[in-house]
Every structure is written in structure tokens, then in C-alpha cells.
Amino acid sequence: MTLIDLANPTRFLAFTARLLPWLVAATAILLAIGLYQSAMAPDDxxxxxxxxxxxxxxxxxxxxxxxxxxxxxxxxxxxxxxxxxxxxxxxxxxxxxxxxxxxxxxxx
Missing domain, CATH: 1.10.287 (Helix Hairpins)
Structure with missing residues (x-):
């Protein structure tokens, strides 16, 4: 699938429906890591x-x-x-x- 194919709303929505669960999981994991690291940072x-x-x-x-x-x-x-x-x-x-x-x- 080329990038221009994603200009079609039907193809774009089908692509994002497959991709969205993976992006949600990656976002949750990276958010948890970032919040942990910011909480454990030393005080100024x-x-x-x-x-x-x-x-x-x-x-x-x-x-x-x-x-x-x-x-x-x-x-x-x-x-x-x-x-x-x-x-x-x-x-x-x-x-x-x-x-x-x-x-x-x-x-x-």
C-alpha cells in the first residue's frame, strides 16, 4: 500500500482500525515509563x-x-x-x- 492510497477514506479507516490497538498499547507503555522516570528524577x-x-x-x-x-x-x-x-x-x-x-x- 502506497501513501497515496491512504487518501481514500475507506482505506484509511481500515488501516487505522488495524493499527490503533498497537498504538494504544505502545502509548500506554511509554507513558508509564515516562511518568515513572519523571517521578524518580532527583530534586533540583x-x-x-x-x-x-x-x-x-x-x-x-x-x-x-x-x-x-x-x-x-x-x-x-x-x-x-x-x-x-x-x-x-x-x-x-x-x-x-x-x-x-x-x-x-x-x-x-
Whole structure:
């Protein structure tokens, strides 16, 4: 399957249905490893344990900005090329971006 074949919504959804369980498992494992490593990091000599907030805040802030950028590109794809998957991507990315923004605001 070439990359251009994934522009067909039917083929794309069939491909993602097969791939999604593997991605969910990999995400859960890597999230658990990352949270463990951030909890076991040594305290900073000046700021103490409060520096560990940056292990959560900074990635959430970066991911929220990235998701808003993805939404911008997806909206551009919807408006310019009227591609149906671009509209789906924008609608799907909105709650993810809102969640990352909320977490960045709460931890910041």
C-alpha cells in the first residue's frame, strides 16, 4: 500500500482500525515509563521538587501548540481541497488540543 492510497477514506479507516490497538498499547507503555522516570528524577539543588512540574507542563504546552497547528493545516485542507479526511482530522484534534491546553494551564 502506497501513501497515496491512504487518501481514500475507506482505506484509511481500515488501516487505522488495524493499527490503533498497537498504538494504544505502545502509548500506554511509554507513558508509564515516562511518568515513572519523571517521578524518580532527583530534586533540583535550588528549586527542590517543584522543578518536576516542568516534566508535565512543558510537554503539554508543546503538544497543545502542535495540535492547534495540526488543526490549522487540516482546516486549510478542508477549505482549499475539500478533502473529507481533513475535516475529520480537525474535528478529532480539537478535544485533544483542548485537553493538552487545560493540562498546561493547570500545571503552569
Amino acid at each position: 539543588y535550588q528549586q527542590g521538587a517543584t522543578v518536576k512540574i516542568m516534566f508535565i507542563h512543558v510537554p503539554n504546552a508543546w503538544l497543545s501548540m502542535f495540535v492547534w497547528g495540526v488543526m490549522t493545516l487540516a482546516a486549510l485542507g478542508t477549505l482549499v481541497w475539500r478533502h473529507p479526511l481533513a475535516d475529520v482530522a480537525a474535528k478529532t484534534a480539537a478535544p485533544i488540543g483542548a485537553a493538552f491546553t487545560f493540562l498546561a494551564l493547570v500545571t503552569g
